[in-house]
Amino acid sequence: MIKRTLIGIISTISIAALFMFIQVQDNTVQGKTKENEKLQFNENGKYKIVQFNDTQDDEEIDPRTIELMNAVLDEQQPDLVIVNGDVINGDMETAEEVKQAMDNVIQPMEERGIHWAVTFGNHDEDHTEKTGIDEEDMLNYYMSFEHNVNKADSKDITGTGNANVAIKNSKGNAPAFNVWLFDSGRYAPEEIAGQDFEGYHTWDWIKQDQIQWYTETSEKLEQTAGYKVPSLAFMHIPLPEFEYMWYGSPYGGTEESHQLAVERHNITGERNECICTGPFNSGLFSAMLDRGDVKGVFSGHDHINTFVGNYYGIMLGYAGSTGFGTYGLGGEEDHKLRGARVFHLDENAEGVVVDTEMVFAKDYGIQ
Template sequence: MNVVEGKTDKNQKLQFNSNGKFKIVQFNDTQDDEDIDPRTVALMEKTLDEEKPDFVVINGDMIQGDVKNKKQVKKAIDNIAQPMEERGVKWAITFGNHDEDHTFKTGIDEEKMLDIYMSYEHNMNQPGPKGVTGTGNNSIEIRNSKNAKAAFNIWLFDSGRYAPDEVAGQDFKGYQTYDWLKTDQVEWYYETSKKLEKKNGYPVPSLAFMHIPLPEFEYMWFARPYQGNQASHQEAIKKHNITGEKNECVCTGPFNSGMFSAMLERGDVKGVFAGHDHINTYVGDYYGIKLGYAGSTGFGAYGLGGEENNRLRGARVFTLDEKDKDVFVDTQMVFARDYGIE
């Protein structure tokens, strides 16, 4: 597979089509090495050809730890870049907890990988704000169909990797041991959101993408933060209009950084979408902000197991319309099985 590379144009812009529409595809957890499962690429290609998106987010865990050197890292990235590059579709990534699993032997960390991603002609990642935790935190405006002002915005967050062994001499036994968004990331979002509002004259509606889900994903599923059960989930289905499946834990960090609260206060984020938990595909409306998963795109990563192992492999599609009050109109999963890929 040959990938055309070129220096990323920092002046690249996203813009609504002349009909006022815009479509985003989220791929998650492609998570393979230089010898990628061909079904993963086939799923990406088929989704792009059928949905014809204007923008793609690969939302973390792009590659895994089996790669042994820089050449293999580059090939693993090539594998997932080529579907968009060959079709001229603009795209970006967020980092997940597994993307640096190989770093101890390859020497290629997130910053060096981001340089590779940014080298592709149609990639829109940028290094991110200095002094803010993580790699590649970013805000990408989508101009309206007349190119006069921002109609929508995309937030990309690096949700980190793993919790430290201990804090203040206390370990995390009994807790989820993944990372959490840091206070400086919340502050960066909050202040940048205000600047966007000042520049455009209104809060710019937006979607946020991060690999590891917020704790509120769990609260929403059970319509309560504590002692959720099947009965409370039935309440949650009605209260939060939940659709889709939950087949494993919401594997989040041990601390709540307050990002959801900040987004609720700002009023611009219409949805937060994660991956990480490969066999969760649900989405719901949590106090005015949609929280949702995309199932694993990668056939090389774990699935449901048994005969249904690949049933939830897929991608999430977002439909935007600049004439709609919230602009964000709809989202749905598309599955590999619908394309005859199993």
């Protein structure tokens, strides 16, 4: 018994040392982000982004998830992949298992030499109490890979991995597009000012310092480029405006009001569960509306929602769950909405974002 315990302790220390090494060698890790400099529209002025959401599995990932990722990457040939939160779940018991869970999702892009980045969701740290590996450790590990384009975390901003990733035009002499990565947090606290959240959604929300960072960085990009740089924003938990758009009202919408909203906001796709936002609207959408650079905000979190619409000039949309290891529609159609979202960009088009579409596992015969 003592021998087994000692072996377990030594194993844990070794794995912890691996993650400490990644953190200590910070310059090496950050050096990988020079891959950002290679992001560029092709000679025809085109660029393609794929969004995978909620791969959300452990070290023994459902093989259909990887099969789906491989199929999408091979068919779409994207220039950039965003794995938008809940990359892994909380089922791991050791740091080694966490590493394996991350590797499972990373390898489809790395094997193909495709640039990729992650955001964090509410489940990515569910294992931390057991494994000792937190989001900062995970971010450093992601950044150690050759084709990752995440950036080193700012200690002054709430969350982990908030960043902007600029993409150069086809000539390589100016930014044509920008990608915003936001950490939308995990869960609301048990209470604030002595008041609990019973009856409210209890997920997290974008904080004021993140909004300030977005606004200031957006302004600097405009000053440097000489124009507002069109962009897409990715965050795991949706903004409250997703709900407002779906119902055409922030005040207890109905099916009748939704039908009016479909026409007004050009909504397509499905809503099969609640739009699970945090309890507060902290104003990020308003800030984006003021800045005028963000063309769309895309989330996951709600696995069986796939809708997208145009909410007063900014697209709001979901990508359905990519991962087969988590909940779906249930019954015979459980995996119907497993898939990915694809974005088609053209530097010569107004706003650069030409269109977006969902592709589904069923399209590739995966079920």
